[in-house]
Amino acid sequence: MQTTILYIGRDAEITVVMERLLNARPEWKGICVCTDEEAVALCEKQNLDLVLLGNGINAECEKVLRAKLTALQPGLKIIQHYGGGSGLLYGEIMSTLN
Amino acid sequence: MSQFILHKENTRGHANHGWLNAHHSFSFANYYNPERMHFGVLRVLNDDLIAGGMGFGAHPHDNMEIITIPLAGAIAHKDSMGNSAVIKSGEIQVMSAGTGVSHSEFNANADEELNLLQIWLFPNQKNVTPRYDQRTLDVAARHNNFQQILSPNASDDNVWIHQDAWFSLGKFDAGFETEYKIKKARNGVYAFVISGEVTINGQVLSKRDGLGVWDTDAISFTANSADAEVLLMDVPMELN
Numbered sequence: 462m463q464t465t466i467l468y469i470g471r472d473a474e475i476t477v478v479m480e481r482l483l484n485a486r487p488e489w490k491g492i493c494v495c496t497d498e499e500a501v502a503l504c505e506k507q508n509l510d511l512v513l514l515g516n517g518i519n520a521e522c523e524k525v526l527r528a529k530l531t532a533l534q535p536g537l538k539i540i541q542h543y544g545g546g547s548g549l550l551y552g553e554i555m556s557t558l559n
Numbered sequence: 560m561s562q563f564i565l566h567k568e569n570t571r572g573h574a575n576h577g578w579l580n581a582h583h584s585f586s587f588a589n590y591y592n593p594e595r596m597h598f599g600v601l602r603v604l605n606d607d608l609i610a611g612g613m614g615f616g617a618h619p620h621d622n623m624e625i626i627t628i629p630l631a632g633a634i635a636h637k638d639s640m641g642n643s644a645v646i647k648s649g650e651i652q653v654m655s656a657g658t659g660v661s662h663s664e665f666n667a668n669a670d671e672e673l674n675l676l677q678i679w680l681f682p683n684q685k686n687v688t689p690r691y692d693q694r695t696l697d698v699a700a701r702h703n704n705f706q707q708i709l710s711p712n713a714s715d716d717n718v719w720i721h722q723d724a725w726f727s728l729g730k731f732d733a734g735f736e737t738e739y740k741i742k743k744a745r746n747g748v749y750a751f752v753i754s755g756e757v758t759i760n761g762q763v764l765s766k767r768d769g770l771g772v773w774d775t776d777a778i779s780f781t782a783n784s785a786d787a788e789v790l791l792m793d794v795p796m797e798l799n
Binding site: 470471472474475478515516517518519541543544545546547548549551552555556559 | 586587588589591593596602603618619620621622623656657658659661679681685686
């Protein structure tokens with residue numbers, strides 16, 4: 462069974478890389494968006510296992526986003542993704558899901 | 560009462576890709592050890608051997624303070640901020656990835672292996688404007704002395720980062736003893752032995768061993784061999 466992971470980040474180039482990295486593992490299904498509106502819309506129609514907050518999301522946006530996403534899917538795990546690439550990704554996801 | 564964690568050289572994560580032979584003191588890429596996630600804000604300590612002419616093509620980073628210290632050889636760096644530089648042994652490079660930056664890193668020499676330490680610290684603020692710096696270090700100033708090479712202060716010598724962290728390098732004669740005072744309350748210090756053998760707070764450390772010490776304001780240090788070279792990373796123990 463695949464783990465569905467939503468990545469939200471403002472940098473389009475990094476978002477493309479993250480989508481490639483997440484979907485390179487057969488056990489993960491990665492969906493990557495740049496805007497909070499896209500993230501909320503996706504959360505309304507699809508069950509998520511984990512949300513990764515990427516670059517450029519300021520504190521106020523993060524607060525609103527966390528509130529909206531957890532209202533739609535209570536208990537949804539939302540963590541900060543650091544590094545913008547593969548270096549920390551596996552550890553972050555494994556630490557959170559385990 | 561001070562606390563410590565010892566990471567022996569042979570317990571590090573290891574990945575040999577042929578052109579890249581990497582040892583990871585903390586979980587990185589496909590190496591995942593839940594007991595080795597970070598030491599305070601120190602998240603990555605990679606000891607990379609890169610074959611001549613080989614390297615990492617353009618790839619992005621964000622929200623991380625990335626410090627590169629070549630130990631042998633030289634690295635050719637290019638980034639999306641327009642920087643193009645070669646960093647040699649005896650120099651230090653720092654990059655605040657902030658809102659996002661793309662860079663490539665290659666061994667600048669076709670016929671010489673590159674050995675570098677790459678260190679990532681969590682930043683004390685997210686989404687800063689990306690920045691790059693590199694400096695030539697006065698290698699003679701670290702003889703029997705912990706030479707500060709990085710700090711949070713732009714006015715200090717050498718490089719600065721967005722974190723309350725101080726790095727020092729020292730190269731010591733056998734038998735030399737000293738004490739290192741931790742720079743900030745509630746910081747810990749992670750010592751990484753580049754070469755030789757040393758004793759820190761009673762723990763004997765060999766080449767590439769790491770020792771993290773916290774809940775103390777100083778560590779005792781003795782060089783046990785003539786070629787003892789150590790990197791100290793004085794970092795906040797609490798994640799921001």
